[in-house]
Amino acid sequence: GAGVSQSPSNKVTEKGKDVELRCDPISGHTALYWYRQSLGQGLEFLIYFQGNSAPDKSGLPSDRFSAERTGGSVSTLTIQRTQQEDSAVYLCASTHPRGLAGDNEQFFGPGTRLTVL
Amino acid sequence: EDQVTQSPEALRLQEGESSSLNCSYTVSGLRGLFWYRQDPGKGPEFLFTLYSAGEEKEKERLKATLTKKESFLHITAPKPEDSATYLCAVRSNTGKLIFGQGTTLQVKP
Numbered sequence: 759g760a761g762v763s764q765s766p767s768n769k770v771t772e773k774g775k776d777v778e779l780r781c782d783p784i785s786g787h788t789a790l791y792w793y794r795q796s797l798g799q800g801l802e803f804l805i806y807f808q809g810n811s812a813p814d815k816s817g818l819p820s821d822r823f824s825a826e827r828t829g830g831s832v833s834t835l836t837i838q839r840t841q842q843e844d845s846a847v848y849l850c851a852s853t854h855p856r857g858l859a860g861d862n863e864q865f866f867g868p869g870t871r872l873t874v875l
Numbered sequence: 876e877d878q879v880t881q882s883p884e885a886l887r888l889q890e891g892e893s894s895s896l897n898c899s900y901t902v903s904g905l906r907g908l909f910w911y912r913q914d915p916g917k918g919p920e921f922l923f924t925l926y927s928a929g930e931e932k933e934k935e936r937l938k939a940t941l942t943k944k945e946s947f948l949h950i951t952a953p954k955p956e957d958s959a960t961y962l963c964a965v966r967s968n969t970g971k972l973i974f975g976q977g978t979t980l981q982v983k984p
Contacts, residue, residue: 800879
């Protein structure tokens, strides 16, 4: 079956522009996560959606970052007024309510590589 | 503060040379320790989840073990296709995953 998909795969933008990154989770997965992976760094948690609950936004680095999830499925991560330090790979993951490997096994998409010039 | 530290940062092995990767953690209320494999340009791929000290899981040449302070990923007789970055993460009672920085493994033929 289809896995988590993300678009675009690569995005080059100029400093100060807004960007939107899209994530299509696996059908039926109720939880969706966004992470940021900078060169040589581990994955940094950004935001977490679980069903109809209020999202956990505790990882968003600034108010320039926001995300929404429409209809409990597709999610969009928006970065306003991009800065060079926003350059990174943005990864999305989704989770089945009862993963085969136990609680909360996360399936990751291929990521969007964002470059801010 | 919840924290995950992986060592070494990089590891070079000859094909067939067994070794171990370490993941040390401090977490409030462990709700699972996860190992992932990440190939260049791709998202992490799930390998194992461990929940309690003493637990072990195996998959092909990989074996993961867990104590109260650390986890090891043992690689037995590795092959070049095992070359990748291996990520460790813990889930605390807040529900979020906290990742280590990874160990980049290179296996030479």
